[in-house]
Amino acid sequence: MxxxxxxxxxxxxxxxxxxxxxxxxxxxxxxxxxxxxxxxxxxxxxxxxxxxxxxxxxxxxxxxxxxxxxxxxxxxxxxxxxxxxxxxxxxxxxxxxxxxxxxxxxxxxxxxxxxxxxxxGEMWRGSGDGARDLLCVTLGTGVGGGIVANGQILNGANGMAGEIGHNTVIAEGGMPCNCGKTGCLETVASATGIKRLAMNALADGSPSTLADLLEQHGAISSKEVFEAAELGDEVAQSVVHEVCFHLGLALANLANALNPAKIVVGGGVSKAGQHLLDPLESEFRRFALPRVAEGAEFKIATLGNxxxxxxxxxxxxxxx
Amino acid sequence: MxxxxxxxxxxxxxxxxxxxxxxxxxxxxxxxxxxxxxxxxxxxxxxxxxxxxxxxxxxxxxxxxxxxxxxxxxxxxxxxxxxxxxxxxxxxxxxxxxxxxxxxxxxxxxxxxxxxxxxxGEMWRGSGDGARDLLCVTLGTGVGGGIVANGQILNGANGMAGEIGHNTVIAEGGMPCNCGKTGCLETVASATGIKRLAMNALADGSPSTLADLLEQHGAISSKEVFEAAELGDEVAQSVVHEVCFHLGLALANLANALNPAKIVVGGGVSKAGQHLLDPLESEFRRFALPRVAEGAEFKIATLGNxxxxxxxxxxxxxxx
Structure with a gap:
């Protein structure tokens, strides 16, 4: 058969x-x-x-x-x-x-x-590698999340579980979010949010390779921001620090609650690969309980689309 | 048989x-x-x-x-x-x-x-009332947590799930916590943390009924702080605001991830009852997604010890 x-x-x-x-x-x-x-x-x-x-x-x-x-x-x-x-x-x-x-x-x-x-998908055949406790965060146009705990996806009481993109990371004075609140994780760690932070950082005219890229192509990608930071560009480094501080803190707080074996980062922003994971993990480890940090492995999503x-x-x- | x-x-x-x-x-x-x-x-x-x-x-x-x-x-x-x-x-x-x-x-x-x-226990026979998605927070000497999702307790990859008392709520300049980090939820929302905040608030000599209680009994309980706030004491109100702001924000971020049907608050601090739940829910609703807030009911733990x-x-x- x-x-x-x-x-x-x-x-x-x-x-x-x-x-x-x-x-x-x-x-x-x-x-x-x-x-x-x-x-x-x-x-x-x-x-x-x-x-x-x-x-x-x-x-x-x-x-x-x-x-x-x-x-x-x-x-x-x-x-x-x-x-x-x-x-x-x-x-x-x-x-x-x-x-x-x-x-x-x-x-x-x-x-x-x-x-x-x-x-x-990532749990089954991707970088989740079958882990029964897994936190997935997708950094794309928005920020999405999916939580696997005890081998099951969490849906919650009315289907909203995993909406970590709308965790508040800037309690006062944050940017408006599509959800109607302000200062959501999505406003700083999405591709859109990162580009906005980069444009703001360039607005005062600081010298930066990002300014050159902007002039040449009319736009900056989040991947370019992470690469420029890695190469020592100070404007890019300040943006990467801001993104990774907020994302690392938010993931650490979730990890204290969920104690995941894997934290899988996907979406367009994850194309930055290790240039994203290195500063992100370093912020995460400042804020997660040591045993929680020990138990958690960061991975870039491998299945893409x-x-x-x-x-x-x-x-x-x-x-x- | x-x-x-x-x-x-x-x-x-x-x-x-x-x-x-x-x-x-x-x-x-x-x-x-x-x-x-x-x-x-x-x-x-x-x-x-x-x-x-x-x-x-x-x-x-x-x-x-x-x-x-x-x-x-x-x-x-x-x-x-x-x-x-x-x-x-x-x-x-x-x-x-x-x-x-x-x-x-x-x-x-x-x-x-x-x-x-x-x-x-609270899920089975207490205020959880059989809810399959439940977030329990215990505000005692420390702050503990327990998460029930899909009807199961979450243990996580190495038994640390639910350690929400060590979620960082003050990223820079917070008080040292027993866990070795600083600015943990436990430093502001435990009985110990609330008493410390009250003592600090009284230190500048502001008039407050709490100062009188302190003089009479040599100590202030967290319940007394919530009661004084309810009666209009401004020092107590500032403490209650600080506690409920941090706790409400932390619970809202967890609720966006977990989408619980019930949020059960227990431990000694929960003896303040509605004087605690009212300001706490109000902060929670500022930060939770509207559909998440709709789905979540706050309850004081009923089983006690x-x-x-x-x-x-x-x-x-x-x-x-």
Whole structure:
């Protein structure tokens, strides 16, 4: 009997990433379709179902080869029912994603938060390396989090667990955040936040290689900020210090509570690699309890854009 | 057939609290013995076994009536093996508590951290009311924590989960903490920390009813500080604001990560009741994500000193 495959689906504001994945977490085939936000996103379940049929046909496989679908979605989700209360980027409001997708595909569907499935992907097949206690932080346009404790993803009382990007790191006078609060971790440690800090640091005209990059390309990436800091640029170093101080302190406080074996850092900002991890770990170790710091290993996420679809397949596998 | 009982044991630096508890969490009998710290605490397993035999005899019951023992202990513990790496207050170092107590009693034994079993007690029979996602904070001489997520206590990678008393709330210039760091939550929100803040606030001679209490009794309790604040004493209000600001912010950041249904506040400081919860919740709601705040209910712990033995019985019950 042929081993069945799982379908991992990672729904973003622009594209929907999809993959057929084996029970061991190996990707058989992966592809993307555009996110159709017309009509309040109501056509998305049909689009996903059609994409699954097409890809199966293309691979010469029957849809019977598929066991279940695991979906990561943005927004506020009821994980038990797969109901999306609201996902602003997609246009969904009170949208029965699980039911609709089950109807369109005839397959069992399970839905979780996009940051959570990325954390599960890293736990299963990425740098989490099977750790049963894992803290994942994604530094992208925003800051997302996923927490695995006792081998399970934490969803919390109403699906909000892992929202560490909105931990307050500057209690008074912080920058406004998209969530309506101010001084959230996301305002300083996201790609957007880091670029803003760099632009502010350059505003007084201090000499910096970042000023040259800005002049040449009209923009600075967070990776360039970390590289310039490593090469001794003082403006870049001050920005890196500010980012790593706040992020390191926030992660240390979470680690005292969760005592993770791995802290996995992903998202666009993590492309800075060791230039990010070295100063980050040094701040973390100032603030974490020594035994907590001993127990925690920092890792850059290794699955990149595949984390979501692999984590989607993992939650689909839990259905069987 | 008679329903078996579980033995809950809560080992502290001065006394060992013990109880026989039914499978429904009802206390049949509870008592205390002194903690014998002589000889590095090595006689404690024997003392506990002897106390169990005596109490059984006193109740006219055979020891066969007992099913299992659940122990809460201070210090650094390996929960899987019931091995205590170190418990400074008791004198234990590399102490095989579980094995020794099983040998002395002939009953299966499970060991967890004292703050964790108190949290489990509150979850099972106290103000946690069976919530599967629960954050417990104990404001006593120190600040302890216990986290229940997905219905399970979190232990973490090396038994340190829940150590939220050592979350850094004052990053620069905070008071030294017993853990070796500075500015820990414990330095401001423990009974000791609150009294210190009150003494500092009185040091400049500001008029305050607390100054009168201090003169009359030579000491101020944290409960008196909260009561004076409620009655409009400005010195007391400034102390309460400082405590609740730091504690509310720390709990909000943890709640964004854990999304608990209940936040249970226990320990001596919680005797202030609503005088503590009102200002604390107000700070919490400033910093928690709105949906996280909506999902979280604050409660004063209701089991008091019984939380540990009831939680001990709960973990013993999980053995069967």
């Amino acid at each position: 042929m081993e069945k495959w799982f379908v991992g689906v990672d729904i973003g504001g622009t594209t929907i990433k999809m993959a057929f994945v084996t029970g061991e977490g190996e990707i058989i085939s992966k592809w993307e379709i555009p996110t159709n936000t017309a009509n309040g996103g109501t056509e998305i379940p049909e689009d996903i179902a059609e994409a699954i049929r097409q890809k199966s046909a293309e691979l010469g496989e029957s849809v019977d080869h598929l066991q279940a679908i695991g979906v990561g979605a943005p927004g506020f989700i009821n994980m038990d029912t797969g109901f999306i209360y609201q996902a602003v980027n997609i246009g969904w409001k009170d949208f029965a994603l699980k039911d609709l997708l089950e109807k369109e595909t005839g397959l069992p569907v399970t839905v979780d938060n996009d940051a959570n499935i990325a954390a599960l 595949d984390a979501g679809v692999i984590g989607g397949a993992w939650i689909a596998k839990q259905l069987s | 008679m329903e078996k009982w579980f033995v809950g044991v809560d080992i502290g630096g001065t006394t060992i609290k013990m109880a026989f508890v039914t499978g429904e969490g009802e206390i049949i009998s509870k008592w205390e013995i002194p903690t014998n710290t002589a000889n590095g605490g090595t006689e404690i397993p024997e003392d506990i076994a002897e106390a169990i035999r005596q109490k059984s005899a006193e109740l006219g019951e055979s020891v066969d009536h007992l099913q299992a023992i659940g122990v809460g202990a201070p210090g650094f513990i390996n929960m899987d093996t019931g091995f205590i790496y170190q418990a400074v207050n008791i004198g234990w170092k590399d102490f095989a508590l579980k094995d020794l107590l099983e040998k002395e009693t002939g009953l299966p034994v499970t060991v967890d951290n004292d703050a964790n079993i108190a949290a489990l 019984d939380a540990g033995v009831i939680g001990g019985a709960w973990i013993a019950k999980q053995l069967s």
